[in-house]
Amino acid sequence: xxIPLLLATWNFGKVHEMRALLAGLAAGPSGTSGVSPxxxxxxxxxxxxxxxxxxxxxxxxxxxxxxxxLTLEDAGVSFxxxxxxxxxxxxxxxxxxxxxxxxxxxxxxDDSGLEVDGLDGAPGLHSAxxxxxxxxxxADRRMVLLQNLQRKPKxxxxxxxxxxxxxVPAGHALPEGFTPAAVEDGxxxxxxxxTCEGEIIEEERGRNGFxxxxxxxxxxxxxxxxELSTEEKNQLSHRARAVKAALPLLRMxxxxxxxx
Numbered sequence: 405x406x407i408p409l410l411l412a413t414w415n416f417g418k419v420h421e422m423r424a425l426l427a428g429l430a431a432g433p434s435g436t437s438g439v440s441p442x443x444x445x446x447x448x449x450x451x452x453x454x455x456x457x458x459x460x461x462x463x464x465x466x467x468x469x470x471x472x473x474l475t476l477e478d479a480g481v482s483f484x485x486x487x488x489x490x491x492x493x494x495x496x497x498x499x500x501x502x503x504x505x506x507x508x509x510x511x512x513x514d515d516s517g518l519e520v521d522g523l524d525g526a527p528g529l530h531s532a533x534x535x536x537x538x539x540x541x542x543a544d545r546r547m548v549l550l551q552n553l554q555r556k557p558k559x560x561x562x563x564x565x566x567x568x569x570x571x572v573p574a575g576h577a578l579p580e581g582f583t584p585a586a587v588e589d590g591x592x593x594x595x596x597x598x599t600c601e602g603e604i605i606e607e608e609r610g611r612n613g614f615x616x617x618x619x620x621x622x623x624x625x626x627x628x629x630x631e632l633s634t635e636e637k638n639q640l641s642h643r644a645r646a647v648k649a650a651l652p653l654l655r656m657x658x659x660x661x662x663x664x
Contacts, residue, residue, distance in 0.1 A: 406472035407661055409654075410479050412503040412513035415532075417614035418643070419475055422512070425638050425647045426473060471658065479507040487515065492529065492567040497586060497593055504571035504591055510657065511573075512650070516566035516642060518616045520549070520604060522556035531615070542615050549616065550606055560604040562620065564629075564642035568650050570594045577660030582653050594653055598645025602629070612637070 411422050476482075485502045489495040495515035504511040517531040527534040527549065534540075535548045553560050569585065572578065572592040585595035601623040608618040610630025617630035622640065629637065638644045 406470045407658060408474050408479075408509045409471040410474050410476070410481075410503060410507050410509040410511040412476065412499045412511050414476060414484060415614075418514070421637070421641070421643055422647065423473055424634055425644055426471065471654070474509070476503065479503075479509060481506050487529075487532075489515075490529070492517065492565060493569070493585070493595060495529070496567045496569040496595075500569040500571035500593060501588055501591055504573055505589065508573055510576065511571040512568065512647075513571070514566055514568045514643065514646065516564060516646075518549075518562060518564055518620070520553070520560060520562040522560050523549075523552060526552075546608065546616060546619055549604065550619065553604060562602055562604050564600045564602075564616075564620065566598045566642040566646040568596045568598075568643075568646040570596075570650055570653060572657065576657060577663065579653055579656030579660060582656070594650070596646050596649035596653075598642045598647075598649060600629075600640060600642040600645070 409426075411419055413419060413422075481503060483506070485499045487495040487498070489498060492515040496513050499513035499515070500511050503513065515529075517528045519525045519528050527545075531545075534545045537544065540548075570593070572594070574590045578592060582594055584592045586593040602620050603623070604616075604619050605621045605628070606619070608630075609628045610618050610632070612632060612634065613628075613630030618628055620629045621627070622629060622632070629641065632640065
């Protein structure tokens with residue numbers, strides 16, 4: 405039976421990215437996910453984002469246990485966790501723990517942000533709420549960021565940073581060789597991280613992304629993150645790097661479940 409893995413986010417852009425990243429393991433040695441930019445759901449397309457994907461821990465021919473990727477909606481979760489911690493790790497841990505407790509499922513949560521050097525690391529933890537307007541969308545936040553950078557010297561160097569937390573509820577066989585980040589109420593937390601360097605540009609370019617992707621020029625490249633194909637983004641992005649760092653842990657958890 406597939407192992408349910410809860411993707412603990414209400415951001416459907418993130419759901420799409422994580423589905424592609426995790427489904428990539430089942431796409432064979434090439435590592436391609438088979439998801440094209442045209443298939444990406446919009447931020448409000450909960451139906452598309454709720455589609456389930458199955459992750460094979462090794463490759464298509466593997467006979468090990470597999471993961472069924474579930475959204476919060478799939479799991480019947482309706483509440484939102486306050487992301488008011490003072491680090492990405494605290495926010496990710498809070499989401500992983502609370503959604504794991506509510507669902508009883510193995511849970512993957514992340515917190516990420518854009519850090520702009522000329523703004524002393526802002527928006528950082530407040531990237532998703534940077535405009536100050538509760539009804540603001542991604543375009544509004546990009547506009548506020550560019551307005552705040554107008555009098556700052558270029559290049560506007562920046563980086564995306566992501567922390568992933570995996571919450572393992574009681575009853576799962578724990579993997580050997582992995583050090584927990586924390587233990588709370590019998591739930592074991594494991595942490596991975598990823599960063600992506602670049603700079604902010606004024607012209608929005610590309611449609612295969614969300615958030616600040618269209619104005620984030622990748623370091624050493626001539627493309628913004630939103631101009632990358634899904635396959636390229638799933639190799640280079642901060643979230644891709646953090647999720648990839650978690651794959652050995654997910655494989656070990658799957659192997660342990662298969663032996664139980």
